[in-house]
Amino acid sequence: MRFVALAVVAGATLAAEPARAYVALMAGQTARPLQGRFNNVPVLHSNQPEEVLGPGILVSTAPGSALSAETNQPLANAAYTFNGEFGLHVHHKYNPQDASRMGYGGGRRGELTLATILINPGDYPVTLRFEQGAVRNSFEAPYLPNYLMGVKPLGPRPWNTGPGDATAIQMLRRQLDRRLTDAVVIPPRSRMVLFSTQLPAKGIANGLLRGRSDGPFQMAVVAAQDPRSDAEIVAVLDQGRLAPGRIYLDRLAEIQNRTVFSRVAGVSIGDGYQASLSHDMAQGPLHVPLTSTNRHNFGTGEIQVNPLASRMVDSSLDNVGTYGVRFDLDFALQGAGPHELVFSHPTANGRTFTAFRGSIGIETDEGYREVHVGMRSGESLPLTSLNLQPGQINRLKVSMVYPADATPGHLLSVVPSSQLAQLQQRQRQLEVARAEAAAARRARPAAAPPAIATGQEGGGAPRPAPAPAPRRAEVRPANGTPAAPAAPASRPVSRPRPPQLMPAWIQPLPPMPLINRSPGTADGVLTGAAPANLAPARMSQLLMERYQQAVDAQQVFMKGLMGR
Structure with missing residues (x-):
């Protein structure tokens, strides 16, 4: 059974609508559509389920179906036969159901083999030639997100920001990884493993390939647990069971009405x-x-x-x-x-x-x-x-x-x-205001409990003692022994809510105070807004007022953009 997305056409331009995305750089300005086009190259995407819990079939373009691990019901394959130019995208994580494979306590983590299988359903051999691509996992290309934020020059060797980036760079440079073969021949009426990669628990693997065939063929992506040969990998396909982890099977109606976006398991048109x-x-x-x-x-x-x-x-x-x-x-x-x-x-x-x-x-x-x-x-x-x-x-x-x-x-x-x-200056000013307001809140001393006066202190007038609290009436049982005092009524614990800070991406902002620090002082001075001897408490109040003005202005501007 084939499903064709009718609601979205490649490069389509819908009726104009208010901007739903908020970027301060374009506040008050408009964007132009690119009116570009996708090509017609078919690509197999294996990204649903993203998190794989165990062995089984992930996606197959051969005719037929496979049993779901979640419902034990057959699900139709994403049937498609490639012939000519084609692409492949594979992206999965391994999160084993079996806790013993997680490597807790210093043990060795279990591995799942992720593999792509080529299928030749015809009576003649089919040759595939690969032009560009790579396969990486998160241990070959680890994530270093904090070190690699911002914009940095890219040299011959890619930065380590995960397998998705590592394979995309190979495609950007139109290169074929030297660990991949540039041509394979699928014998008639046969199946063969194109590539496989071992994925330890909590690991991620990504593969991107582009090639061309001289005849019709199909593809499948499977997960095998500790296989000893390619034959055992292909055997997963023959078992006819899908890998566990398909978390959207109970949300199919939401997928159809586009209130939920799952990942992709199928063949897209255009690479x-x-x-x-x-x-x-x-x-x-x-x-x-x-x-x-x-x-x-x-x-x-x-x-x-x-x-x-x-x-x-x-x-x-x-x-x-x-x-x-x-x-x-x-x-x-x-x-x-x-x-x-x-x-x-x-x-x-x-x-x-x-x-x-x-x-x-x-x-x-x-x-x-x-x-x-x-x-x-x-x-x-x-x-x-x-x-x-x-x-x-x-x-x-x-x-x-x-x-x-x-x-x-x-x-x-x-x-x-x-x-x-100008945008960067406004963002810096808002960040300064946030930091100063946060510092002022942290430096604010806690209110001391009121002292109880019992007489004259330091020769001053005596303070009246506080009135005694009314005593509860004692309920005595028949034997005259006082009963235990009644427990106070339980009251819900009130926890302070964190401040809801608006992001720094809406403009315009009101003019922000310039903070000058004088040598030997612990608090800044608002230039042109307060005298140099401003008390810390008053200083904190002014900072909070200025900060609140900025937040209020952002909220008003955002509501204007949203047409509320």
């Missing part, structure tokens, strides 16, 4: 997206969506999501993550002077998370360079400076293979350098 755009900077800054979704398209209505030709029933309806898709954007810019190419991710609800860790290629008239980007939600990061020459077309090309473990819905901008500088 590349291309767009060309001309823009005169005299008309204003350039903002375009990149990997835009229905949720984050910056008011353009453009949905850069490619459809699925076949899917497992618990897969998302389309390739909403666009993992492994290559984006090539060509710009012809007119303008003059210093500008910045900026990459942003929105924040609509104040949550902070790592939204992107990957690599981007940038080509201008001055040459080609690559940068590694580690970005948190709500950030706008300058990728490179552009010195636009007047009276000519300034060429700019941006290329990216979207890595797994990133969150789609980005904004790409070309803005005057002064505009970015």
Whole structure:
């Protein structure tokens, strides 16, 4: 059975709607749709379930079905036959159900073998030639998220930011990893293992491949527990059981009405997206969506999501993550002077998370360079400076293979350098206000309990003693022994709620106070806002007032953007 996503068409532009994504860099400005197109290369995506709990089939494009470990009911395969150009994307984590395989107490962690199987259903041999790709796990390419945040030059050797980034770099550079073969032949009516990788408990594996065949074939991705040969890996396919971990089987209705996005298990159409755009900077800054979704398209209505030709029933309806898709954007810019190419991710609800860790290629008239980007939600990061020459077309090309473990819905901008500088200054001022307000709260002394006066102190007038608390009436039993006092009524414990801080991505902000520190003083002075001998308590109050003004202004502006 084949499922075709009818609701989303590649490169479709929906009716204009208010911006749902909030990026301070483009506040008061508009974004343009790219109006690009996906190619027609079919790609098998094996990403649902993302967390695999044990051995079994993950996805197969052969006709037929396999039994679900969760329901013991058959689920139809994502049937599809490849012939010609094709792609493969595999991304899974291993979280074993058996606690003994977790390696607790210093023991050896259990391993799960992740493998791709090629199937030739015909009577003639089929040759596959591979052009580019790589397979990595998180022990070959570990995560170092804190060290690699921000924008850094990318040299010949990739940074260690996980297997998704490591394989995407190979695809960005159109290279084939030397550990992979460049050609295989599938004999008639046979199956063979293309590659396998051992995945220890809590590990992650990612594979990206692009190739071409001279005949029809099918693919499957399986997980095998401690196999001793390729034959035992292929035997998993013959057992006809799906690997456990399919957590969306009880949410199929929500997948269908698009209130829930699961991962992808199926064949998407398109492994590349291309767009060309001309823009005169005299008309204003350039903002375009990149990997835009229905949720984050910056008011353009453009949905850069490619459809699925076949899917497992618990897969998302389309390739909403666009993992492994290559984006090539060509710009012809007119303008003059210093500008910045900026990459942003929105924040609509104040949550902070790592939204992107990957690599981007940038080509201008001055040459080609690559940068590694580690970005948190709500950030706008300058990728490179552009010195636009007047009276000519300034060429700019941006290329990216979207890595797994990133969150789609980005904004790409070309803005005057002064505009970015103003945004960065406002963000620094808000961060200073936050830090000073937090320090003031920590430094505020706790209120001392009132003293009980029993007479004259220091020769002063005597203080009246507090009135005694009313005594409870004693209830005595018949024998005259006082009963135990009644327990006070239980009251819910009130816990202080953490302050709900608004993010620094909404503009405009009110003018923020400049904090000067005088030598030998512990508190700053608000320049032009308070005298130098301002008391610490009053200082804390002013800081909190200024900070609250900034937060209030952000909330008002955000509601305006949301049309509330």
